[in-house]
Amino acid sequence: MVLINDLRVTFKTPGTDIEALGGISFRINAGDLCAVIGPSGCGKSTLLYVLSGLQRNFTGKVTIAGNPVKPGRRKTALILQDFGLLPWKNVFENAALGLELRGITREEQQQKVAGILRDLGLDEVRSLYPGQLSGGQRQRVAIARALALDPDLLLMDEPFSSLDALTRESLQDILLEIWRRTRCTILLVTHSIEEATFLGQQVVVLSPRPGRVVSIYMNSGAGNKSWRHELQFHQVCSHLREKLAGGIG
Amino acid sequence: MRRTFYALLSTAVLLLLWALLALIVNKPALPSPVIAFKVFFRELPGPLWKHLLVSAYRVLAGIALALATAVPLGLYLGRNQRADRFAAPFVYTVYPVPKIVLLPVVMLLLGLGDAAKIFLITLVLFFQVLIPVRDSTRYVPRALLDSVVSLGAGKMALYRHVIWPTVLPEILTALRVASGTAIAVLFFAETIACQEGLGYYLLDAWTRYAYREMFAGIIAMGLLGSFIYVVLDWLEHHFCAWKYLS
Numbered sequence: 001m002v003l004i005n006d007l008r009v010t011f012k013t014p015g016t017d018i019e020a021l022g023g024i025s026f027r028i029n030a031g032d033l034c035a036v037i038g039p040s041g042c043g044k045s046t047l048l049y050v051l052s053g054l055q056r057n058f059t060g061k062v063t064i065a066g067n068p069v070k071p072g073r074r075k076t077a078l079i080l081q082d083f084g085l086l087p088w089k090n091v092f093e094n095a096a097l098g099l100e101l102r103g104i105t106r107e108e109q110q111q112k113v114a115g116i117l118r119d120l121g122l123d124e125v126r127s128l129y130p131g132q133l134s135g136g137q138r139q140r141v142a143i144a145r146a147l148a149l150d151p152d153l154l155l156m157d158e159p160f161s162s163l164d165a166l167t168r169e170s171l172q173d174i175l176l177e178i179w180r181r182t183r184c185t186i187l188l189v190t191h192s193i194e195e196a197t198f199l200g201q202q203v204v205v206l207s208p209r210p211g212r213v214v215s216i217y218m219n220s221g222a223g224n225k226s227w228r229h230e231l232q233f234h235q236v237c238s239h240l241r242e243k244l245a246g247g248i249g
Numbered sequence: 250m251r252r253t254f255y256a257l258l259s260t261a262v263l264l265l266l267w268a269l270l271a272l273i274v275n276k277p278a279l280p281s282p283v284i285a286f287k288v289f290f291r292e293l294p295g296p297l298w299k300h301l302l303v304s305a306y307r308v309l310a311g312i313a314l315a316l317a318t319a320v321p322l323g324l325y326l327g328r329n330q331r332a333d334r335f336a337a338p339f340v341y342t343v344y345p346v347p348k349i350v351l352l353p354v355v356m357l358l359l360g361l362g363d364a365a366k367i368f369l370i371t372l373v374l375f376f377q378v379l380i381p382v383r384d385s386t387r388y389v390p391r392a393l394l395d396s397v398v399s400l401g402a403g404k405m406a407l408y409r410h411v412i413w414p415t416v417l418p419e420i421l422t423a424l425r426v427a428s429g430t431a432i433a434v435l436f437f438a439e440t441i442a443c444q445e446g447l448g449y450y451l452l453d454a455w456t457r458y459a460y461r462e463m464f465a466g467i468i469a470m471g472l473l474g475s476f477i478y479v480v481l482d483w484l485e486h487h488f489c490a491w492k493y494l495s
Contacts (some may be wrong), residue, residue: 052399061290072401084396088414097410098400129491149400 001030001185002051003154007060008210009046020046022210023060028202030152033179033186033223035200037193037244043211044189045081048155051187052078064153074102077146079156085130092117092126095144102149109148116144120174136167140174147178156188160195172198173225180223193244194246197236198228205240207212207247214247278460292465297450301469304439304447306432307363308473311370312424318371319378320420324412326379327386342375349437356442366446370431377427378420386412386418418492421485428477432470446467447473450485 020043022196028034038044049055050062053071062069064076077098085094093100095117096109104112117123120140130138139159146154159175160168172195180187190196196203201222205214219236221227252296264282270283280288289297326333348369355372359365397411438447447470454462486493 049395054395054399071398074401076399078396078399080392080396082392084392086393086397086410086414087304088489089410097397101397101406101410129494131491131494146398 001032002034002187003063004026004047005061007041007047007050007058007062008049009055009058013109016084019210021050021058022212024206024211024213025060026202026204026213026216028185028187029186032201033199034188034202034204035196036187036189036206037191037196037240038206038211038247039208039244040191042210043209044191044206045157046064046119047211048078048157048189050207051153052076052155054078073153074152075152077149077151077154078133079142079154081158081161085138087130087147089128090127091122091133091141091144094130094141094150095122098145098149109242110218113148116147120144134167135163136171139171143175143178147182149249152184154184154186156186158190159188161190161192168195169228175199176223176225193237193240194228195225197233197240198222199211203240205243205247215243217243277458280461280464284461285468289465289468290323290463293469294311297465297469300445300447300450301473303431303445304435304470305473305476307366307439307446308370308428308435308477310363310367310376311431311435312428312477313369314367315374315378316420316424317486319375320382320416323379324386324408324416327383328412333383333387339374340379346381348372352438352441361442366435366443369438371437372436374424374427374431377430378423381419381423382416385416391414414489418485418489421481421489425478425481427476428481432455432474436470 005025007020007021007025008023008025011018011020024047036044036047046055049057051064051069053069053073053076056071064073084140086097089097090175092113096113099109099112114123117126120143122137122140122144124134125137130141133141142159161170163171175186175188176182176199186199187196197219199222200219203217203219205217206212207214217236217240221230221232221236227233268283271279293301326336351372352365352369355369356366359368393411394407398406402410435446436448436451439446440452442451447466451463451466451470454460454466
């Protein structure tokens with residue numbers, strides 16, 4: 001589904017060039033849930049920007065479903081760190097924005113979005129504005145907006161990092177359910193070891209800037225809600241912590 | 250309801266202070282509000298109404314023209330760094346010059362009629378609207394733009410869904426600040442070689458030492474200002490409702 005080969009991104013700034021990604025390669029099979037973990041500033045977000053087509057200055061080969069990555073791919077959905085909701089649109093309008101931009105009629109938007117909002121427990125707040133919602137609700141709206149587009153590739157940048165522990169866990173569970181139901185490919189970027197271990201069937205560990213792949217861990221336990229309570233879960237966390245520290249050392 | 254109550258309360262306090270001051274000063278130059286309002290309502294059906302309408306027309310036309318020119322230009326400059334680099338020196342040189350000093354030139358070119366006065370108001374408002382529109386366009390949060398682009402927005406859709414809603418409250422705030430200046434400039438423009446408008450009415454009363462009429466004119470000017478303010482307030486609550494949520 002996603003193939004990344006020797007991806008390098010360098011930001012030109014006055015004075016020096018900053019290398020954000022120093023040649024990374026890995027692949028994600030269709031329908032897999034992959035977590036990328038690394039220290040702050042290792043280029044995790046840059047990776048998502050490249051995959052979503054927003055960052056076009058890179059070298060190396062990046063393909064999605066066999067085609068070179070390019071802006072405006074209709075089946076790719078991106079959820080950014082601070083959710084990117086528009087404060088002047090209510091929950092429904094925010095969730096329907098992608099459909100609106102694609103010229104889908106109001107009725108179809110209504111049909112499509114109403115079901116998604118119901119599934120995510122947002123039915124009651126559909127006419128509230130982002131400023132009136134809790135962090136968890138805002139994140140669910142961002143997910144609803146992405147799902148409305150029927151994506152086959154969902155890119156998420158630190159989606160749950162600003163939430164409290166319980167909200168975070170419930171949203172991780174929701175994400176698992178969505179993933180199981182839609183079977184879309186998910187790439188999730190995080191700095192939380194527990195989150196990567198719980199969600200990622202494949203965990204890619206990056207080094208500090210310039211980001212390079214330190215290790216790829218096939219995490220067969222992930223994909224079940226009960227996984228976070230198992231003993232092995234904590235062993236995987238320790239293992240990844242060592243890899244992460246190794247990358248830093 | 251609450252807003253109306255406070256508006257009435259503050260008007261009452263203002264009138265009370267005025268009455269007290271008039272009592273203390275006790276000179277014909279400062280008539281009490283009771284007398285001033287009596288004269289205002291006596292004059293209103295007559296010449297004062299006509300002057301008020303003429304002034305209102307000039308201010309509103311000036312606002313409309315300034316919006317029609319400054320808003321599109323500000324939106325454009327805010328998103329095009331190169332064009333802004335070219336325009337900025339011009340803007341910053343002309344902006345601080347008090348536009349009223351251009352009145353003789355403007356009158357020479359546009360004559361003594363409405364056109365010169367409207368142009369002057371437009372000129373004053375133009376810069377006061379242009380700069381906040383350009384700046385708020387430029388500083389639209391990057392994450393908002395990126396996330397909407399990733400949903401498939403083109404250039405026009407970005408303006409419509411992201412940039413315009415960000416800029417609109419700024420425009421209304423700028424207008425609120427600038428409308429006071431606009432009325433002051435209008436007053437000045439109407440006192441020179443002019444036979445119509447509140448500026449003329451005020452200056453005429455002043456030179457005749459008709460202080461009661463002068464204050465009737467001041468009341469009319471105050472009402473014109475508050476009318477614009479109330480309209481802007483309504484627009485903001487109507488079109489930017491999301492800013493006023495609890």
